[in-house]
Amino acid sequence: xxxxxxxxxxxxxxxxxxxxxxxxxxxxxxxxxxxxxxxxxxxxxxxxxxxxxxxxxxxxxxxxxxxxxxxxxxxxxxxxxxxxxxxxxxxxxxxxxxxxxxxxxxxxxxxxxxxxxxxxxxxxxxxxxxxxxxxxxxxxxxx
Numbered sequence: 001x002x003x004x005x006x007x008x009x010x011x012x013x014x015x016x017x018x019x020x021x022x023x024x025x026x027x028x029x030x031x032x033x034x035x036x037x038x039x040x041x042x043x044x045x046x047x048x049x050x051x052x053x054x055x056x057x058x059x060x061x062x063x064x065x066x067x068x069x070x071x072x073x074x075x076x077x078x079x080x081x082x083x084x085x086x087x088x089x090x091x092x093x094x095x096x097x098x099x100x101x102x103x104x105x106x107x108x109x110x111x112x113x114x115x116x117x118x119x120x121x122x123x124x125x126x127x128x129x130x131x132x133x134x135x136x137x138x139x140x141x142x143x
Contacts, residue, residue: 001027011122018046018117025090025110028119032081032088038127042092044077046117051096053106061137068104072096074117075103081121082128084139089130 001022007013016031018024024044032040049071054063079092095105130139 001031003031006120011124013120013122016119016121018113018119020049020114020116022113022117023110024113024117024119025092025108028081028092028121029088029090031121032090035123037081037088037121037123038083039124040081040121041124042077042079042081042119042121044074044117044119046074046077047114048072048074048096048111048117049114051094051111052109053094053096053104054109055106056136056138058136063107063109065109066104066106068096070098071114072098072104077108077117077119079108080128080141082130082141084130089139 002017004015006015051068051072053066055066057064074094075097076095077092079090081088081090092108094108095103097103128141131142133140
């Protein structure tokens with residue numbers, strides 16, 4: 001992954017470019033930890049050789065893992081970074097386009113980049129904190 005600061009003020013903005021084989025969820029999380037990012041938003045486009053998306057099962061209070069084991073275009077990847085128990089936590093949703101022009105999407109759990117993923121991440125000067133929500137079982141942002 002290569003990074004470049006695009007803007008410093010009023011909000012710091014980074015370009016992050018991922019290469020073939022990179023796993024973006026873990027690398028974005030590590031980037032946020034290394035740069036002490038407490039709150040941010042991001043968008044991305046590119047492609048994956050495979051991905052695992054999640055559908056939140058309300059009854060089970062857990063994500064159903066859905067594997068997509070083929071080359072797909074990242075039509076839209078949007079998300080945020082917020083603190084969860086004092087550490088940056090990534091929350092990302094993705095829409096993936098298949099060869100036949102069908103689309104699949106959900107919560108991005110993991111993926112492998114091929115050939116690239118271009119992310120623009122904008123850090124917020126204030127911070128967001130996740131708190132456990134007993135009704136859903138999820139850590140949700142509480143501004």
